[in-house]
Amino acid sequence: MIEVKGISKSYGPTLAVDNVSFEVHRGEIVGFLGPNGAGKSTSMKVITGYLAPDRGTVSIDGNDILEAPIAARSRLGYLPESTPLYEDMGVLDYLDFMGRMHNVPAERRRGRIDELVDICDLGRMAHKDIGELSKGYRQRVGLAQALVSDPPVLVLDEPTSGLDPAQIVEIRALIREIAREKAILLSTHILPEAQNVCDRILIISQGRLVGEGTPGELLSMAAGGEQYTVTFKGRAGAELRGALERLPRVSDVSLLSEEGGSRFRLKAEGGADLNEKLFDLAVSQGAKLLELNKTATTLESVFLQLTGTSASGDALHSVQGHDAPAAAEQQSGAAAAEQAKEAGDE
Amino acid sequence: MSAPRLHPAAIIARQELRIALRNRWIFVYAAIFAALTGAVSYFGLSVIEFTGFQGFERTTVSLLNLVLYIVPLAAMLMTVQSFSVEGGATDQLFTEPVTRGEIVCGKLLGVGGAMAWATLLGFGLPAVLIARYAGMDGLSSYLILVLSTLLIAFSFCAISALITIALRRSLRAYAVVLVVWFLMVLVYDLTVIGVSFLLSEGYANRVAFVALFLNPVDCARVGTLLASVGKEAYGLAGAQLVRSLDGTEKAVGLLFLCLITWTLVPALASNRLLARQDI
Numbered sequence: 001m002i003e004v005k006g007i008s009k010s011y012g013p014t015l016a017v018d019n020v021s022f023e024v025h026r027g028e029i030v031g032f033l034g035p036n037g038a039g040k041s042t043s044m045k046v047i048t049g050y051l052a053p054d055r056g057t058v059s060i061d062g063n064d065i066l067e068a069p070i071a072a073r074s075r076l077g078y079l080p081e082s083t084p085l086y087e088d089m090g091v092l093d094y095l096d097f098m099g100r101m102h103n104v105p106a107e108r109r110r111g112r113i114d115e116l117v118d119i120c121d122l123g124r125m126a127h128k129d130i131g132e133l134s135k136g137y138r139q140r141v142g143l144a145q146a147l148v149s150d151p152p153v154l155v156l157d158e159p160t161s162g163l164d165p166a167q168i169v170e171i172r173a174l175i176r177e178i179a180r181e182k183a184i185l186l187s188t189h190i191l192p193e194a195q196n197v198c199d200r201i202l203i204i205s206q207g208r209l210v211g212e213g214t215p216g217e218l219l220s221m222a223a224g225g226e227q228y229t230v231t232f233k234g235r236a237g238a239e240l241r242g243a244l245e246r247l248p249r250v251s252d253v254s255l256l257s258e259e260g261g262s263r264f265r266l267k268a269e270g271g272a273d274l275n276e277k278l279f280d281l282a283v284s285q286g287a288k289l290l291e292l293n294k295t296a297t298t299l300e301s302v303f304l305q306l307t308g309t310s311a312s313g314d315a316l317h318s319v320q321g322h323d324a325p326a327a328a329e330q331q332s333g334a335a336a337a338e339q340a341k342e343a344g345d346e
Numbered sequence: 347m348s349a350p351r352l353h354p355a356a357i358i359a360r361q362e363l364r365i366a367l368r369n370r371w372i373f374v375y376a377a378i379f380a381a382l383t384g385a386v387s388y389f390g391l392s393v394i395e396f397t398g399f400q401g402f403e404r405t406t407v408s409l410l411n412l413v414l415y416i417v418p419l420a421a422m423l424m425t426v427q428s429f430s431v432e433g434g435a436t437d438q439l440f441t442e443p444v445t446r447g448e449i450v451c452g453k454l455l456g457v458g459g460a461m462a463w464a465t466l467l468g469f470g471l472p473a474v475l476i477a478r479y480a481g482m483d484g485l486s487s488y489l490i491l492v493l494s495t496l497l498i499a500f501s502f503c504a505i506s507a508l509i510t511i512a513l514r515r516s517l518r519a520y521a522v523v524l525v526v527w528f529l530m531v532l533v534y535d536l537t538v539i540g541v542s543f544l545l546s547e548g549y550a551n552r553v554a555f556v557a558l559f560l561n562p563v564d565c566a567r568v569g570t571l572l573a574s575v576g577k578e579a580y581g582l583a584g585a586q587l588v589r590s591l592d593g594t595e596k597a598v599g600l601l602f603l604c605l606i607t608w609t610l611v612p613a614l615a616s617n618r619l620l621a622r623q624d625i
Contacts, residue, residue, distance in 0.1 A: 048441040049440070049441060050437070050440050050441050069443075069445075070443045070444070070445070071443075073441060073442060073443040073444075074443035076441070078438070078441045080437060080438060080441075086361075086365055088365050088368045088369055089361075089364070089365060089368070093364070097357070097361050098442075100357045101354065101357060101358075101439075101442045101443065101444060102442070102443060103443070
């Protein structure tokens, strides 16, 4: 449904998006994740045909966005980040306008708008001007306009941006509800959102894709990086440290403190479960085990691993063929490009 | 069978028109226009201690300069507002199944339609009073003024669209259209007169003649005066134009054609520029 092949986009000398490729299939919600200035918005603008790529192609439901832009855009519903709306228009008038733009026949348009007012819970606001609506309701109007032609492809740029927690839950549920028959590309920088809503996640950093996979795949990538925090009492820290370092599949042992017991942090290689071994070690050393905590791997740690380390130029994980170290070489090119564009725009 | 789809440009024009008509500024503009027209007509002869509605012809002449100050400014400011991308609503259009040419065309038609609506209202209401109290004489002059007002509004809408698209951001566009208005409406004539003084008579005539076509404000001014009160009313360039075309009607036609060109050329340039532009 969405096929992106090798798109690149520069603003002047700076490369904002570099050779990005991916696909989104029907019935799939794909999260597009990246820190600010990573090239997310530029990629979304290229995908929706708002910007022309310097290289590469984008196909929406089989229609090339440059060669058949009208056909491609007519199969696309887009919710931009800032939910741009005509402030002086009424909600129903605006949805009617968007329906006309998408060539929704008059006899179907009325029914479709009623349906969307219901789905997006806009009933109480339907007769108000958009300028009078709260951020949450504007977001709903934005979502409703993206859906008005019932397009097979949806591109949602930060759909829960600026919403309160209750509204976020509702909008996420709504996105999941409509996802069954559609291909949805959802840009976000909120990690739990990507984890909860998306079937697959693309991580972009400095203009390049540095990670791709299901939330489970991404989490398992970071497995082996789990950390344990343990506190023993009754033996000297130095002795315990030596014993811990001798344990199989344990690394990076550090003594955190010796007040009220010896507190250690250590890393379990390959995601090994160390609970039993640590308990046995306490028994064998004649020490009391006061604390045993395992820090679970989160998508956040994967994200930081993939994007944070790239900023410092360290080696990155290569996931499903994406060459993350190459992204590191770019330094902060994409961020600089987006900043340059913003500065130029001001 | 479903009704045929309105052309996308017409859909956008309808939307722009609706937005403009929901915006109170267009009513303020229409009201000011009507009040000024009524006031100029009623108090136009107060210097000779006569108050009361003047006829259409005298009102036309009295109103002309006022119209040429106000209309270009209002048209340009409204167009910048419509074409600005900061609000984002224009941004959204670029991702809809519509070409950029249709967006330019639709927006210009919409803004131009709103200006036309306000202009007709502003001229129409006082016209009823003038007709009631001063009679119908000179109505054709008044209608010529309405026509040239519409043409000048469309010209400046198109010029402003080109400026806004070229500059991309509304703050810059507002600043530049104010400068353009100042130059075209206030400075241009003084410059032409100043240059003419420095030249010999033959060259000065040619400069004045050519300068007539290089500014839509002058086209509208001379065209309206020629059509209303004949070649005696407006100076050298107008007289020369009438002489070279062998008739007032042809001269007026050429000037109004020039005004239409001043609409079409910037509109086509806007379309071309936007089509090639990364937003």
